[in-house]
Amino acid sequence: MSIAYTSEEMMTVAAARMLSNGAVCFVGIGLPSTAANLARLTHAPDAVLVYESGPIGAKPPVLPLSIGDGNLAETADTVVSTPEIFRYWLQGGRIDVGFLGAAQLDRFANINTTVVGSYKNPKVRLPGAGGAPEISSSAKEVLIIVKQTKRTFVEKLDFVTSVGFLSGGNSRESAGLPGNGPAAVITDLCILRPHPVSRELEVTSVHPGVNRESILKSTGWDLRFAEGCGETAEPNSLELETLRDLKERTAAAHGVEGDAA
């Protein structure tokens, strides 16, 4: 009998599984940080977590509230300055995986984290680029973790903050970006990967209990399912217990109940 779990837990676990042991991973705060730390605490103890504030090899006992949290520095192998992390480590080609979130995403995995609506008169002003444009350009590959709805999975981005495969095909290579671009997008419903030629995202694995119709209804473009699209393995008890412990410890450390993703 499997343990009951939420769709958000499924998403975090599926994202964590993507990180291989020993991978050097540039981590964004929020869902990417949760997933990367879950990976570190389960199958990938030697994953190297890099935060843009400068900690390299951070092993935070609880999830950080921000990139400036002291426990990132205390547990890191080394801490460098922010200019150094970008110049020598990220743009120097030392990062295997960039782990990003998104507010909007299109079929070629380009990301918007700047505005909803027009730039001059936005409906919503989002947190902004941060280091994401550099991460999406220079990390060898990129993983994106985002909840899937018609508002996030859009036909056309209101603003392109960080690039995935631009207009598809070989347009990313033509733009001269050194990294290979998004390897996978992990949502609360499924896993999507870029088609090898067109680079358009297609569903390669559907989470248990999710039907194809609901994935299509949560997507703003005519999404395709890959040939041989399978089903994601359910979270196992170790993954779930580790994730729940981590979130509980985090909530206690931050002086709140729950809501510490």
Added chain:
Amino acid sequence: MPFAVLRGYAGSDLPRVNDKIRSVTCPFTGEVLAATPSVRPDVTVIHAQKADWKGNVLLWGILGVQKEAALAAKRAIVTVEERVRELNAPPNACILPSWVVTAVCEVPRGATPSYAHGYYDRDNVFYRAWDHISRDRDCFNAWIKENILETEDFAEYLQAVSQ
């Protein structure tokens, strides 16, 4: 130097809306890169852990751009947790020599409600409360009035925010 070089803006809409992001061609490889102008503040204020009696400043932990910000400014003011006779720092420690610092002020708990690495932790409950305080203009102004404008000195501010 007049600018920094970045690779992240190819294909992004950011250069379209921000004229501070321009491009430069590498004279060696021909690669077109993004350039952003340097920032030259009149004054930089940072908080650090220690200063010795001469005013040499030692800081550690997550440094971000604090050293760069101090060196870029015409004047740099540093508040520190404590003044000590000797810094006793290893050779590669991050030190701002006294001659790049305009003034050092001893302000224990000067990073409150944030943290000073090795001295005290951040007030996480306050940090979360700030999301709510800063979301609404009236709420924000009321907090500033009560805790900043109407407190006599730093000691009184500390007492106000620790309640």
